[in-house]
Amino acid sequence: AGWLACEEGPPSQAFWAACLDAEGLLAEKRGLVLKMLAHLSTATEGLLLDEADVQIGFSRLLGSAGQKAKDNANITDSLVSLLVGAVEKELLPAEFLRSSRRMRFGGAKGLEIVRKVQRLTPMHSRRIWGSGDKRHFREEERETILEYFDSRSIEELAQIVEELHLSEEEQAHFVRTLLVIAMEQQHEAVALAAVEGLLGKCWSSAEVQTAFEQLRDVAKDLVLDFPYVREKTTDLVKAAASRGLLDESFILLDGTTVV
Incomplete structure (x- = not known):
């Protein structure tokens, strides 16, 4: 000493x-x-x-x-x-x-x-999600999702999401962001595995459907930076339906709105 x-x-x-x-x-x-x-x-x-x-x-x-x-x-x-x-x-x-x-x-x-x-x-x-500094919230959200795509550990993702105590609105937003980043980085299957694996644990079927509805709505805003977002969104909806995450009526509705 x-x-x-x-x-x-x-x-x-x-x-x-x-x-x-x-x-x-x-x-x-x-x-x-x-x-x-x-x-x-x-x-x-x-x-x-x-x-x-x-x-x-x-x-x-x-x-x-x-x-x-x-x-x-x-x-x-x-x-x-x-x-x-x-x-x-x-x-x-x-x-x-x-x-x-x-x-x-x-x-x-x-x-x-x-x-x-x-x-x-x-x-x-x-980390206080859904209140306070919204920019900080979005940064944390993206970092968590990128970490999941890096590790591909659904267990780790579940642990982090559970600790955040997200509201229903923020849970739907989290799933939507997960799907958007997945399409950007071609990790659609990895994202859907998480959505399916944590269904009933971190989010409900209603929140998943809300996330896809939001995804469909924002697709038009993303098209300038992401030219094939509409086609990818349609493919993602079909893949989600094949996993039982969405019902057939959503596919029909999606077909009338995403062209």
Whole structure:
């Protein structure tokens, strides 16, 4: 601990490596690390670490999560605990977690860790959907959908959607956005698998139908940027009906409105 009094600050390699051991983080060590971080970033005699230093250190730690997980099966829980403590003690802003998700620090393992931290720090990380900053809501919505197309894990998508506590209106909008992005990126089958797999769990048949009605209505607005959106919408409606997500009457109606 001699480097605590050193004006040059702690060696980065030694400091971040000290956060981990073969058995994972013990509660005592985690508390000590967080206490040292708080001291180094608020010391009245002069800051040894500023906010950027702390965030860079944690981003590097997340970046190494995948490799460390291969050597230590318990590392995920250790990193989650450390990050939760850092957020709760306001050493890290909740925005750091959102940025880490967007930048995908640490790949799939890093994403898994950040999601767990967000779930465990609701007062700091809760995302309020359908109220407040609508632009922020739309960004979060798109990021969640892109993450699903990347991982193709319906279970992960279900977990995130359930935590959001969406209203019926927002559930329908979420499904509609899922379908639009699917058509843009040619992931129609992947999107329909999620709609079908989470039917009755995250949304109802009525909300799915509302989503397709909205999709049909916005198709005309998307045609300039997405020339084949009408044809793709028609194909998507037929594919959804074949999965039992829409009834035949919707196909007939769709045929009269999407040409």
